[in-house]
Amino acid sequence: MVRLIHPGVQHSLRLADQLFAEGLLKKLYTTLSFGKKSLAYSLFPAKLKSKLSNRVSGVVPDSLFKTYPLLEAKALWEYRSGGKSQDVYYKRNRRFQEKVIADFKESDHSPIIGFDTSSWLLADYAKAKSISFILDQSIADAVKKNRVYQQIQNQYPDWAEDLLQKRDLYLDVEKRELKLATKIVVASTFTKESLVEEGVDATKIVINPYGVDLEGFRPLDKPKKMKFIFLGTVNGRKGTPTLINAWKRAGLHEHAELHFVGPISTFVKNKLDCPGVTYLGRLNHEQIKKMLGTYHVLVFPSFFEGFGQVILEALAAGLYILATDRTAAPDIISGNLTAGQILEAGNEGEWASALVNCYNNISHINATISDRRALSGKFTWEAYGKRWADMIRSIDNNATEI
Known part of the structure; x- marks a missing residue:
């Protein structure tokens, strides 16, 4: 023992x-x-x-x-x-x-x-x-x-x-x-x-x-308007500056929404002030379980991780994944095009293109929810x-x- x-x-x-x-x-x-x-x-x-x-x-x-x-x-x-x-x-x-x-x-x-x-x-x-x-x-x-x-x-x-x-x-x-x-x-x-x-x-x-908690994280009804979500501490290490700049370059603010959820400093919160971006606050795990499945895409642009638990939770909730190669994404979704895409940390142009590509393929993302849910089931x-x-x-x- x-x-x-x-x-x-x-x-x-x-x-x-x-x-x-x-x-x-x-x-x-x-x-x-x-x-x-x-x-x-x-x-x-x-x-x-x-x-x-x-x-x-x-x-x-x-x-x-x-x-x-x-x-x-x-x-x-x-x-x-x-x-x-x-x-x-x-x-x-x-x-x-x-x-x-x-x-x-x-x-x-x-x-x-x-x-x-x-x-x-x-x-x-x-x-x-x-x-x-x-x-x-x-x-x-x-x-x-x-x-x-x-x-x-x-x-x-x-x-x-x-x-x-x-x-x-x-x-x-x-x-x-x-x-x-x-x-x-x-x-x-x-x-x-x-x-x-x-x-x-x-x-x-x-x-x-x-x-991952497969019972707690499940797909839910999604709105017609595409919603992206960032989960985790909102800071530089997690790639927040890359994501904000990529969002501005993508020009999706009139057609989609980007929400941030997690702990944040006043310094960083002041930098989230741009069209289409909303900070929802620091939610507990039970609250996140009740809302994650309503989103279409998880954005996780981290420069440095040990794993990135939110990747599995988002998959279980049916979300498409955009994440960097400095997370567990290569171990989980590498080569699985219906699950998500692995992007370079700090590459704003690549991230902007990926955001636009998700928006243009919302019907495919909605049609492959069950595939991502099934993939998460391999990680119990x-x-x-x-x-x-x-x-x-x-x-x-x-x-x-x-």
């Missing part, structure tokens, strides 16, 4: 659910998450339950949770008080690891699963105890990310404020995690290649793509969990309790 340790959310609860189903989850350490049947969660009003939906496990019992909610509350307060996100969450992650390690039993030698940016002390601990340490690397290499940020700044100098590069301290702890990991699990070929470029041993890396969370289970069981005798 394994100990799963993550101070935030991301896809960790999905992994926890699957490991529990496989009989492999010993303990889930986190800051603020709940079991769906927990007393605390049952007392929440419906509105709060919806807001916290991504922090709820469907199957893991309360007895397997170990939470540190005050750490999350303190980090949130510091961030909202003006703290820089890198500094705030580095401190949270360090203190989280210290508390988790202090709660470990000396006799427990079960493997540890940690996540990038929050596992360097766990990696040190595992090394000292000769315990298997599996690193879930959720995004491509941080050193390469800094170089990409510089490239974006060169192309879009007026977006420099939105592109904060990582300090050497934070790069060093991530390098330590990668070096000490027994295995490194990534979700896309792009992430693996970025790690190998920076000297990580390719034989340690396992590609395991995420799954159950299959994701089974691949994890097979890997854990293959890591010598440390994959079970000693």
Whole structure:
């Protein structure tokens, strides 16, 4: 059995659910998450339950949770008080690891699963105890990310404020995690290649793509007017400046709509002021499930990703995909012309042409919804969990309790 340790959310609860189903989850350490049947969660009003939906496990019992909610509350307060996100969450992650390690039993030698940016002390601990340490690397290499940020700044100098590069301290702890990991699990070929470029041993890396909630994300009735949607943090890394400029070049504002959904800074929000573009706010997962299927096309022009979960969610909802080769799109839709198109990051002309092409082929996009839905069905969370289970069981005798 394994100990799963993550101070935030991301896809960790999905992994926890699957490991529990496989009989492999010993303990889930986190800051603020709940079991769906927990007393605390049952007392929440419906509105709060919806807001916290991504922090709820469907199957893991309360007895397997170990939470540190005050750490999350303190980090949130510091961030909202003006703290820089890198500094705030580095401190949270360090203190989280210290508390988790202090709660470990000396006799427990079960493997540890940690996540990038929050596992360097766990990696040190595992090394000292000769315990298997599996690193879930959720995004491509941080050193390469800094170089990409510089490239974006060169192309879009007026977006420099939105592109904060990582300090050497934070790069060093991530390098330590990668070096000490027994295995490194990534979700896309792009992430693996970025790690190998920076000297990580390719034989340690396992590609395991995420799954999608096929029940929650479904095609819905679509309007006659074509609607494009961007989902995710609205910032420079996600390709927002490329998309805005491409939209202006495409000249579709009288015939189509482009909607943005996700967290956004005031700096970026001021740059979305152009015809045909609407910012809908930051919606929770349940809200997105209820509206995503009404759109025709997902636009995902990211310069740098680990996967891009929205690609699978959009496919499940029947949307056509426009995404870059710096996401999981090549792993999911490459060669499938009915599913979408893979475009070059930062190439405004190519993106403008793709937007126009979608508009001109709206009837074909509507006619092939079921094909995209079927493609998403190949990516289930159950299959994701089974691949994890097979890997854990293959890591010598440390994959079970000693």
